[in-house]
Amino acid sequence: MTSEKKISRKKLKGAAAVSKYMADYYYELDDAAKAGDPKIAWCTSVGPAEILRAMGFLVYFPETHSAMLGATRMATDLIPEANALGYSPDICSYLTADIGAYLKGVTPLAKVYEGITGIPQPDVLVFNTNQCRDVQDWFSWYGKKFDAPVMGVYTHRNVGDVSKAMVGSIARQMEELTGPLEKIAGQSFKLAELKRVIALSRECSELWKKVLETAASQPSPLTFFDAATLMGPAVVGRGTQKAVDIYKALLAELEERIKSGDGAVGDERFRIYWEGMPVWGRLRAHSELFAGLKASVLASTYCNSWIFSRLNPEDPFDSMAEAYTELFIVRSDAAKEKYIMDMLDFYKIDGIVYHDAKTCPNNSNCRYGMPQRLERETGVPSLTIQGDLNDLRLLSDEQTQTNVEAFIEQLEERN
Ligand code: SF4
Helix, strand or coil: CCCCCCCCECCCCHHHHHHHHHHHHHHHHHHHHHHCCCCEEEECCCCCHHHHHHCCCEEECHHHHHHHHHHCCCHHHHHHHHHCCCCCCCCCHHHHHHHHHHHHCCCHHHHHCCCCCCCCCCCEEEEECCCCCHHHHHHHHHHHHHCCCEEEECCCCCECCCCHHHHHHHHHHHHHHHHHHHHHHCCCCCHHHHHHHHHHHHHHHHHHHHHHHHHHCCCCCCCHHHHHHHCHHHHHCCCCHHHHHHHHHHHHHHHHHHHCCCCCECCCCEEEEEECCCCHHHHHHHHHHHHHCCEEEEEEHHHHCCCCCCCCCCCHHHHHHHHCCCCHHHECHHHHHHHHHHHHHHCCCCEEEEEEECCCHHHCCCCCCHHHHHHHHHCCCEEEEEECCCCHHHCCHHHHHHHHHHHHHHHHHHC
16 A cells, blocks of 8 residues: 655654664563573563563563564464464454464564574563453463463553552552562562662653654654654663663654754645554555655554653652553543543644554544544544554555545645
8 A cells, every 4th residue: 555646754763773672672582581591571561560670570572572463464364373262353463463473383573583483481471451451361371371470460440530549559469569579580579679660761751752742843753653663662671771772862863853844754734643553564554655645643642652751769659550550541531532632732733543443442442432522622633544453354455545545635625
C-alpha cells in the first residue's frame, strides 16, 4: 500500500542509536540465558520492572518480542498454532503470535541478531493486570512451560480518580513481591537500590515525554510512526542510565530540527492524533500513506503510555502504584476523554484516527461512542480504521487507503 503522491519523510539519526541499544539489550539477555547468570525476569510492558531491576534481574518483555513478530510480518502465520491450543483468534494477537512462535521454534531475534537462536528462558514471570487480563494467561502458559514461578499485581480497572485506597492496595502488592523474589534472585531486597532505579526510570520517562512533546512544534519534527520504533528503550530500558543517554541525544536532535524548521513530513498540512495501537506489520505503509497526503500523524496515546511522571524515588512503592494506575489504559472513559481533549489542544490537532484493533479491546476506544462524544465536544473530526496490531488477516489495505484519503479530503474541505 503506497500513495502515488510524492512522499517526503525524513529519517532521524537517533534511530540508529536506538537500534544499537536494542541489539545490545537482546545480546545481554542471550548471554545471561546461556550462562544462567544474571537471573532473568519476564515482565509485562507496564509491569513493576523497577523492582525486578533493583533485585539484579535482567528484564525481558514478551510484548516487545511480539511487536517484532508483527513488524516482521511473521505473526499472522503463527497465530493458528496458539488457536489450536484453545486460545481464541479473537483474543490478544500478541499472546497468540508469541505462543505460536514458541511452539514453532521461531523468533525474529534469530533473523535480526546473529547468534541468537531463541528467547531467553525466565527464572520468574511478573505481570500487572493494569493493561488487561490476557497478560496473566500469557505468562501463566510460559510459567508452566518453563516450570518457573508466576507472580502478579492485580489492579483496578475503569478508574476515574486514582484514590489513596487504590494506591495503597497496589503498593502493598508490589511490596509483597519482594519476599518471594529475594529467594529467586538469591539476594536481599535493598530499598536504596530500588530508589536509585526509580530515579533513573523517572529520568527516562521525563526525557521520553520531552521527546514526544517536540511534536507540538509546527511543523512536527517527529511522527507517531517514528516514535513507535524509537520507544524501545523507554519500554525495555527504563531504570537504566543507557536509556537515559539515548533519549538525551534524541531530544537534542529533535530540538535542532525544531530550530531549523525541519518537519518530519515535508510540507505538513494536517496534524493527526493516533488513538490505539500501531498496526505493526503496516507501520511503514501507514507512515507513507499519511506522509503522501501531507498529513503528519504526530502524537498518540500509545507512545505516551511509557510516561510515568508520578515515579518518585523518595516514595518508591506508593509512587510506582500511582504511576502504574494513572495510565490511560486503566482509566474510565470520562478520564480518557479529558486526556485526549488535552492532547488535541496541546498538539493543535486537526483530526483523530482511531485504530479499532480487533484482538485488543483494551486499546480500542472507539466502540462505546467516544469518537462521537469527543467530536461533539471539540469539533475535531475522526476516522476509525479497522485492523489489528499483529493479525494482518483482520485488515484491508485498500479500505484503509480509501478511508484515509477521504478523511484527509474532508479535512481539506474544512480549511
Ligand atoms: S493490552 Fe491488548 S495488546 Fe497488550 S497484552 Fe493486553 S490484550 Fe494484548
